[in-house]
Amino acid sequence: MIRVRGLTKRYGDTLAVDHLTFDVNPGVVTGFLGPNGAGKSTTMRMILGLDTPTSGTATVNGRRYRDLSAPLHEVGALLDPGAAHPGRTAHAHLLWLARGAGLPRRRVEEVLDLVGLSSVAGRRVGGFSLGMRQRLGIAAALLGDPGVLLFDEPVNGLDPEGILWVRGLLGDLAAEGRTVLVSSHLMNEMQATADHVLVIGRGRLIADMGVAELTARGGSGGVRVASADPAALTAALAEEGASVRSGDGDALLVGGLDAARVGEIALHRRIALRELTPQRTSLEAAFMELTAGSVEHRSGSAPTPEGRPS
Numbered sequence: 001m002i003r004v005r006g007l008t009k010r011y012g013d014t015l016a017v018d019h020l021t022f023d024v025n026p027g028v029v030t031g032f033l034g035p036n037g038a039g040k041s042t043t044m045r046m047i048l049g050l051d052t053p054t055s056g057t058a059t060v061n062g063r064r065y066r067d068l069s070a071p072l073h074e075v076g077a078l079l080d081p082g083a084a085h086p087g088r089t090a091h092a093h094l095l096w097l098a099r100g101a102g103l104p105r106r107r108v109e110e111v112l113d114l115v116g117l118s119s120v121a122g123r124r125v126g127g128f129s130l131g132m133r134q135r136l137g138i139a140a141a142l143l144g145d146p147g148v149l150l151f152d153e154p155v156n157g158l159d160p161e162g163i164l165w166v167r168g169l170l171g172d173l174a175a176e177g178r179t180v181l182v183s184s185h186l187m188n189e190m191q192a193t194a195d196h197v198l199v200i201g202r203g204r205l206i207a208d209m210g211v212a213e214l215t216a217r218g219g220s221g222g223v224r225v226a227s228a229d230p231a232a233l234t235a236a237l238a239e240e241g242a243s244v245r246s247g248d249g250d251a252l253l254v255g256g257l258d259a260a261r262v263g264e265i266a267l268h269r270r271i272a273l274r275e276l277t278p279q280r281t282s283l284e285a286a287f288m289e290l291t292a293g294s295v296e297h298r299s300g301s302a303p304t305p306e307g308r309p310s
């Protein structure tokens with residue numbers, strides 16, 4: 001597991017990471033969520049011993065990274081997909097890493113197969129697309145078969161099939177009992193990928209909770225309903241105390257009643273429905289709600305829906 005206590009990093013006037021305290025537990029995918037510049041990469045770099053904390057500690061399996069005796073076997077990471085030498089082939093790059101860690105050549109072929117790069121293993125990395133580089137970075141992270149894995153924005157540059165593949169892989173790694181921490185600034189991506197989320201803003205921890213709980217915080221997303229007689233349906237729903245807005249086409253967006261109640265009211269008034277859909281609240285909406293309620297966060301600029309500071 002990963003344990004972070006009072007972790008702080010200051011770069012000159014910038015407080016990149018501000019007294020973070022959290023645990024990342026095995027067996028679940030933990031999303032590390034926050035807008036650009038929130039401090040995710042800096043935190044991951046400190047967990048990996050690539051940056052020294054100004055104060056506080058980060059440990060992997062109870063020890064600081066630099067005190068691990070066989071780091072590649074304990075923790076793997078995808079940080080910068082551009083890290084491989086462009087003149088090397090994918091196979092040579094991984095073999096170089098494997099030799100450094102005393103791993104057998106066979107393991108290189110295994111991870112190339114795992115990430116779907118076997119057929120291009122002999123090609124130079126310089127000619128790889130961003131998606132292929134991401135896969136190569138993931139292969140490198142998996143080389144030592146570590147129990148703890150950190151992925152910084154692993155779906156960057158991947159096509160939809162690649163994104164699904166990464167989600168499946170992360171889920172499989174967690175199901176094997178590994179500790180998986182994956183960062184993203186895309187709220188809805190985390191909703192599809194993570195079981196648990198750590199939300200940070202301006203270096204501070206804003207939330208540490210299950211995805212389901214965070215989504216529920218966004219409140220009900222209402223109900224979308226369409227019928228041949230929207231005017232009559234609007235009147236009937238309004239009588240029951242619902243708030244009703246027009247959606248696209250004949251659709252109505254109903255707040256204050258659940259889908260079952262909307263269906264009952266329509267049946268009672270003999271209004272045939274063409275559509276009745278509970279609207280899921282997105283993690284993004286919950287994130288906005290959460291950060292809007294954070295006094296510390298509001299003192300600066302609030303994140304926009306794209307997750308960038310406005």
Ligand SMILES: Nc1ncnc2c1ncn2[C@@H]1O[C@H](COP(=O)(O)OP(=O)(O)OP(=O)(O)O)[C@@H](O)[C@H]1O
Nearest residue numbers: 011014016034035036037038039040041042043185
């Ligand atoms: N080496 C550095 N020197 C100075 N400032 C830095 C350095 N690394 C990060 N920062 C600053 O620390 C803050 C946090 O950056 P960090 O890269 O950790 O955020 P992030 O959440 O990973 O964002 P992104 O998704 O954009 O990578 C930013 O304000 C950034 O400019």
